[in-house]
Amino acid sequence: MTLSQADFAFVSTLVRREAAIVLAPGKEYLVEARLIPVARQVGAASVNEFLANLQRKPNPDDQRRIIDALTTNETSWFRDREPFTALTDVVLPELVKSRGSARKLRLWSAASSSGQEAYSLAITLQEALPAGWSYEIMGSDISTEMIKRAEQAEYSQVEVNRGLPATQLVQYFERVGAHWRVAPHLRRNVSFKHMNLTAPLPSIPQFDVIFLRNVLIYFDVATKKSVLRNVARLLRPDGWLFLGAAETTIGIDDNYERVAAGRTSAYRVRSAVPAGAARKG
Amino acid sequence: MVIDDSRAMRMILKRIVAKLNFEAIEAGDGQEALDLLATMTEVPELALIDWNMPNMNGLEFVTKVRAEPRLREMTLVMVTTESEQSQIVRALAAGAHEYVIKPFTEGAMIEKLALLGLVPTGANS
Numbered sequence: 463m464t465l466s467q468a469d470f471a472f473v474s475t476l477v478r479r480e481a482a483i484v485l486a487p488g489k490e491y492l493v494e495a496r497l498i499p500v501a502r503q504v505g506a507a508s509v510n511e512f513l514a515n516l517q518r519k520p521n522p523d524d525q526r527r528i529i530d531a532l533t534t535n536e537t538s539w540f541r542d543r544e545p546f547t548a549l550t551d552v553v554l555p556e557l558v559k560s561r562g563s564a565r566k567l568r569l570w571s572a573a574s575s576s577g578q579e580a581y582s583l584a585i586t587l588q589e590a591l592p593a594g595w596s597y598e599i600m601g602s603d604i605s606t607e608m609i610k611r612a613e614q615a616e617y618s619q620v621e622v623n624r625g626l627p628a629t630q631l632v633q634y635f636e637r638v639g640a641h642w643r644v645a646p647h648l649r650r651n652v653s654f655k656h657m658n659l660t661a662p663l664p665s666i667p668q669f670d671v672i673f674l675r676n677v678l679i680y681f682d683v684a685t686k687k688s689v690l691r692n693v694a695r696l697l698r699p700d701g702w703l704f705l706g707a708a709e710t711t712i713g714i715d716d717n718y719e720r721v722a723a724g725r726t727s728a729y730r731v732r733s734a735v736p737a738g739a740a741r742k743g
Numbered sequence: 744m745v746i747d748d749s750r751a752m753r754m755i756l757k758r759i760v761a762k763l764n765f766e767a768i769e770a771g772d773g774q775e776a777l778d779l780l781a782t783m784t785e786v787p788e789l790a791l792i793d794w795n796m797p798n799m800n801g802l803e804f805v806t807k808v809r810a811e812p813r814l815r816e817m818t819l820v821m822v823t824t825e826s827e828q829s830q831i832v833r834a835l836a837a838g839a840h841e842y843v844i845k846p847f848t849e850g851a852m853i854e855k856l857a858l859l860g861l862v863p864t865g866a867n868s
Contacts, residue, residue, distance in 0.1 A: 620846065620847065623844055623848075623855070624851050628842035631842075632828055632832050637826075
């Protein structure tokens with residue numbers, strides 16, 4: 463299902479008027495992807511039905527939901543902060559010790575959407591890794607539109623306001639017309655790949671850290687199990703998995719153990735947790 | 744403290760910071776803000792500062808505040824349509840702590856203030 467031109471025009475006009483965001487033609491997929499959870503939340507059978515109802519009977523609450531979905535959800539840099547702080551303070555120091563000979567790390571931003579998480583990881587590593595180390599970050603998403611968007615690495619003024627400190631904006635981005643593009647020195651360490659987490663995953667080298675945040679919440683238990691099993695195969699035995707704050711492996715996949723990581727939690731494959739590491743129930 | 748020559752913008756910013764329990768005083772330009780600060784015994788914790796204003800612009804205001812030891816503790820955030828990279832660098836070099844480009848959403852402003860430690864835990868979720 464794709465948004466009709468009339469529905470897209472309705473949403474474009476609304477967000478332009480209320481939030482000064484310009485949705486160029488071709489963003490239909492993005493709009494639809496963002497509005498699916500909103501439609502569900504208000505009990506509509508589909509995005510089409512939700513928009514049809516709203517056009518028939520304007521409602522400020524639903525209009526606000528649309529604006530929020532298109533401006534505030536899933537688009538922040540360093541979203542939730544704590545996992546990135548844990549990466550800097552806990553995970554990277556440990557990996558720097560254990561990967562001293564290779565001096566190279568691989569990280570995966572699973573369900574990378576428009577790329578903010580993958581590039582936030584790149585900024586974190588750029589600043590935290592000692593000289594002489596290198597890193598690769600792979601972002602993956604089920605949407606080819608999102609992959610294209612993430613590869614373009616261009617963000618609007620509104621998007622770069624979201625959680626990105628100004629010092630990092632000027633250091634890691636460059637102005638391109640009215641947009642900001644991630645600087646080449648960061649982009650060259652980040653790649654994106656089309657991937658469906660619920661299907662068998664490709665054979666690629668394992669990762670030291672996987673961010674799989676706010677993905678499992680969309681799946682039923684059987685699919686969660688299958689995704690976690692697939693992901694475990696791509697996590698190095700002593701690697702770290704970060705889930706969203708509302709997600710857990712507990713009761714779903716016993717191969718993982720939850721461990722404290724700074725002020726948040728991460729997950730490690732059970733046999734690999736070193737004796738004495740802090741554990742959280 | 745909210746410093747902007749647009750009354751509408753001052754209202755928007757006051758409404759946002761009120762949610763974080765800040766009581767805001769307003770000034771229409773940099774000079775008016777400095778004059779007000781001179782009369783105050785308690786220095787405001789935060790100033791949200793437009794760039795382009797009559798009498799004294801935001802950049803001059805930031806430079807003057809940074810040169811004044813009594814105002815050292817104020818957190819300075821530029822809130823402006825000036826979006827050139829060189830302008831952001833100038834503001835940060837002059838002593839601004841953060842920079843928010845207009846237009847912005849309420850959530851974006853609160854996130855920026857959270858980066859500066861000005862948002863109580865949980866208030867921006």
